[in-house]
Amino acid sequence: MRFVAKRQKEGVNVSDTHPLVEASTLIVGLAAIFAIIAVALIFVVELALYFVSAEDEANLFGDWLPDDLITVAPNDERLYQTQLLVDRLASHWPGAPYTFRVEIDDSEIANAMALPGGLIIVTQGLLNQVESENELAFVLGHELGHFRNRDHIRALGRGIVLSMFFAVVTGNDAAGIGIKAADITLRGFSRRQETRADEFGLGLVHSEYGHVDESWRLFERWNIDGSSFLDLVTYLSTHPETGDRIADMKRHAELERWPVDGEITDLSW
Amino acid sequence: MEGNIEQINLFLNFGLPFLILMIAYFFGSYIEKRHFRSIRKREAELLDFPVVSFDTMPDDWNVSRSDMVTGSIVISLDYFKRVIAGLRGLIGGRIKTYEPLLERARREALLRMSEEARTQGYDAIFNVRLETSRLANARRDGKGVAGVEMLAFGTAVKFASRFANSE
Ligand SMILES: [Zn+2]
Numbered sequence: 001m002r003f004v005a006k007r008q009k010e011g012v013n014v015s016d017t018h019p020l021v022e023a024s025t026l027i028v029g030l031a032a033i034f035a036i037i038a039v040a041l042i043f044v045v046e047l048a049l050y051f052v053s054a055e056d057e058a059n060l061f062g063d064w065l066p067d068d069l070i071t072v073a074p075n076d077e078r079l080y081q082t083q084l085l086v087d088r089l090a091s092h093w094p095g096a097p098y099t100f101r102v103e104i105d106d107s108e109i110a111n112a113m114a115l116p117g118g119l120i121i122v123t124q125g126l127l128n129q130v131e132s133e134n135e136l137a138f139v140l141g142h143e144l145g146h147f148r149n150r151d152h153i154r155a156l157g158r159g160i161v162l163s164m165f166f167a168v169v170t171g172n173d174a175a176g177i178g179i180k181a182a183d184i185t186l187r188g189f190s191r192r193q194e195t196r197a198d199e200f201g202l203g204l205v206h207s208e209y210g211h212v213d214e215s216w217r218l219f220e221r222w223n224i225d226g227s228s229f230l231d232l233v234t235y236l237s238t239h240p241e242t243g244d245r246i247a248d249m250k251r252h253a254e255l256e257r258w259p260v261d262g263e264i265t266d267l268s269w
Numbered sequence: 270m271e272g273n274i275e276q277i278n279l280f281l282n283f284g285l286p287f288l289i290l291m292i293a294y295f296f297g298s299y300i301e302k303r304h305f306r307s308i309r310k311r312e313a314e315l316l317d318f319p320v321v322s323f324d325t326m327p328d329d330w331n332v333s334r335s336d337m338v339t340g341s342i343v344i345s346l347d348y349f350k351r352v353i354a355g356l357r358g359l360i361g362g363r364i365k366t367y368e369p370l371l372e373r374a375r376r377e378a379l380l381r382m383s384e385e386a387r388t389q390g391y392d393a394i395f396n397v398r399l400e401t402s403r404l405a406n407a408r409r410d411g412k413g414v415a416g417v418e419m420l421a422f423g424t425a426v427k428f429a430s431r432f433a434n435s436e
Contacts, residue, residue, distance in 0.1 A: 003319045003393075006316075007312070013368060013371070013375075014372050015363060015365040019298065019349070022365050023290075023349070023356075027356065030360075168359065
């Protein structure tokens with residue numbers, strides 16, 4: 001046998017695709033798939049909203065609580081007073097299909113949310129930051145606005161989509177970008193919902209107090225106060241930019257001829 | 270001020286991962302190109318050194334001494350390759366970014382083995398085998414690969430007289 005020297009053949013084992021082409025194909029493709037799934041799910045949620053009435057929802061979720069909720073003591077004065085305030089505001093919404101329940105989450109991040117079955121969760125962080133009953137009333141009215149438009153179901157749909165994506169891509173940084181893209185797509189849909197909830201909340205506040213003074217004072221403080229920078233960012237992730245938001249509310253109050261000055265009610269705790 | 274926060278958010282969410290990915294790609298591909306250049310050059314130098322996979326020696330090899338020789342290499346994945354492979358893992362298909370990595374590992378291991386044999390004065394290697402092993406996990410949750418190890422081994426032989434019985 002004779003040995004013939006030959007150069008290694010190159011190329012069979014390595015694909016010709018340029019790595020950057022491969023990368024951009026995958027990233028763009030996955031982002032597109034995520035966005036399509038997200039939009040499809042929005043459609044499904046709208047269908048569900050059409051077929052499941054608010055009354056059905058209230059019956060189904062009437063005494064439901066999220067498993068991971070850490071609440072304050074049930075005899076907490078703030079809980080009692082906040083529930084009372086919600087009931088007063090809701091009395092200006094005749095025929096509301098929900099029996100509203102308030103729970104206080106022990107998180108220090110200022111937030112409030114509307115959950116299925118008429119459950120309103122406010123965080124301790126929020127209660128620590130509000131300086132008058134009027135400020136708190138607007139936040140609660142805003143959440144009631146979400147129930148009115150049933151945005152809370154849409155928000156739930158969005159949460160499900162995102163956690164589904166997270167489950168699929170755990171730990172992959174680039175796929176994480178896809179999730180963020182989907183999140184932003186969904187957020188675009190929710191901006192309008194926030195504005196409508198603001199307007200409804202403002203109406204409830206006006207019915208209760210006869211004016212809308214201090215409704216947006218909390219947001220003005222967040223705007224100016226640099227120390228709540230972090231809160232602002234977390235808040236921004238689900239709500240419109242505060243600057244626009246305040247301007248929109250002022251415009252709406254002016255349009256409806258609701259007085260923007262009035263007697264301020266102190267917090268009762 | 271709100272505009273700034275939005276921009277910071279946008280940068281943190283999209284700009285930063287992209288930047289890190291590009292930096293990783295830049296370094297990774299530079300190192301890879303350099304490695305391939307070195308491999309080709311050294312392969313050319315070893316062109317007349319027979320490395321074969323027969324498990325028995327060809328009859329006409331008249332051998333004076335022999336020994337086992339090995340060559341091994343451990344190469345780490347770069348961040349870019351790992352991320353892109355992770356995306357590939359979602360939908361399936363050829364993990365194209367890993368292919369050049371394994372190619373480099375195979376050829377480098379064979380080269381090291383051959384260079385070692387030549388340094389020790391051998392003339393050829395037969396019964397060459399390749400083995401690969403999975404190293405430690407890249408992440409604490411047991412997922413991911415830190416790198417790839419390739420081991421080449423074979424029986425190096427010294428001819429009594431070079432290709433004495435050929436033809
Ligand atoms: Zn809202």
